[in-house]
Amino acid sequence: MTAGMSVGDIVRSARRAKQQTGRSIAGQLVDILRLRLLGHGIMPDIYYDMRLFEPGLSWRQKAEYVGSWIKPLIYRVQDPKAVALFSDKLRALAFFREHAIASPEILAATHPDIDIPGVVALRSPAELKTWLLDRAPFPLFSKPSVSYRGYGNTLITSITRDTGEILYGDGRTETIDSFAEKHGAPGKPTLIFQNVIAPHPLIAATIGQRLATARVMVLNDRPEPEIFRAGLRIPAGASMVDNFRGGASGNMLARLDIATGAVVDVLSAIGLDWRAADHHPDTGAPFAGLAMPDWQQAIDLVLRASRLVPGLKIHNWDVAFTDTGPMLIEDNPNGDLVLVQTVANRGLATPRFLELYENRRIR
Missing domain, CATH: 3.30.470.20 (ATP-grasp fold, B domain)
Structure with a gap:
């Protein structure tokens, strides 16, 4: 892999860019090299994602773009x-509350490392399962307390008590026992639960x-x-x-x-x-x-x-x-x-x- 793309993917992307705009492959490669030397983290993946091969872009415009590779420097x-x-998200909730900033309330959390008034602490699979069956308001949104780009976020629409199945917003199902063990077992990352916002x-x-x-x-x-x-x-x-x-x-x-x-x-x-x-x-x-x-x-x-x-x-x-x-x-x-x-x-x-x-x- 080279900068998030294989050599084959770079070649295929260069050909597609030429078909779409007429920009020569050689011109594209020169661009990528110049931008790489500029030090703003532009690699082939960002070059093609941001369509920096467009003939109408000036060098000044291209040079303003940055790549994810320099995020720590940014x-x-x-x-x-x-x-x-x-x-x-639990610490953020405390900040929002302290300053009376409108934000989603957190109803419960598995293995929280801080205590927040009104947030139910769920410290075992059994406590998580009981809360979901007896106290959770549905639909319900769950997400990791520490997350990025929405990964791990799920909408729980309901639980079928007689079968013990959780129904997700995308149509998937999972047994409540599996969910409780996956998220409630000791040592698992904190998962928070929130009401669905209209x-x-x-x-x-x-x-x-x-x-x-x-x-x-x-x-x-x-x-x-x-x-x-x-x-x-x-x-x-x-x-x-x-x-x-x-x-x-x-x-x-x-x-x-x-x-x-x-x-x-x-x-x-x-x-x-x-x-x-x-x-x-x-x-x-x-x-x-x-x-x-x-x-x-x-x-x-x-x-x-x-x-x-x-x-x-x-x-x-x-x-x-x-x-x-x-x-x-x-x-x-x-x-x-x-x-x-x-x-x-x-x-x-x-x-x-x-x-x-x-x-x-x-x-």
Whole structure:
């Protein structure tokens, strides 16, 4: 493998890029080499995901893009203590409560390492099974307390008591005994349980009764924080989360107008498989004219939360637009770099972003 791609995949990608744009394979390879030497972590995978082979892009535009390979360098400006605060959802809940910030409540957690009032501690398979059968309100959302990109997140719609089967939102089933042993046994990672949050009616009319969250990147190095990037992850099909993952999840990604919260356009895939979407595949509702409700209220909430954590120079907030108003789902101190470049149709290493670093250089 070379930079996330095999040599064969690089050759196939180069040929497809040439077919789509007419850009020569030699020109593409020169680009990749020059960008690699620049030191912004651009490898073949990011080069093709971000379509940096497009003939209309200038060298300055290409040079602004960064690759996931330098994420530790990008986020070296973050204070480790502040990072730890949001790396664990139980600690984040304590922060949200302390500052009266609207966020999802956690009902219960397996093997929590801190005690949070109102959060039921489940420390064995038997306690987990009993809570699910006797006290859990369904539908119910579960996720690891420490997670990334939505991995491990599941929607539990119900439990059939006579068969002991858990039914998931994507149609899968599992026995409650298997689930309890998998997550409740000593030494297992903490799993949290939350109520399912209802979307704002205006959002639900377009995407159905499920939650879509906006990723809002904030730069927090000046006296006042500022919104830098914003995009909306839109769930589709049987997906139980809204994470985009470049389109591999089956979900979509909307670019948002930062000033108004209006949808600019929607992508169902990026890179060589780039596709735009003009309607939601499940509801058939068009995306044209869709704008995030209570957008200014959401922005005010994000900025207030950012001020409270000056140790994070870069915030990546996930914001839900619910039937009770905007809500902060979580902050990602080491958030995805591909997403925030895709939603802006521009690389991250702009003059403004580079102010975060000494000599305005990431490396």
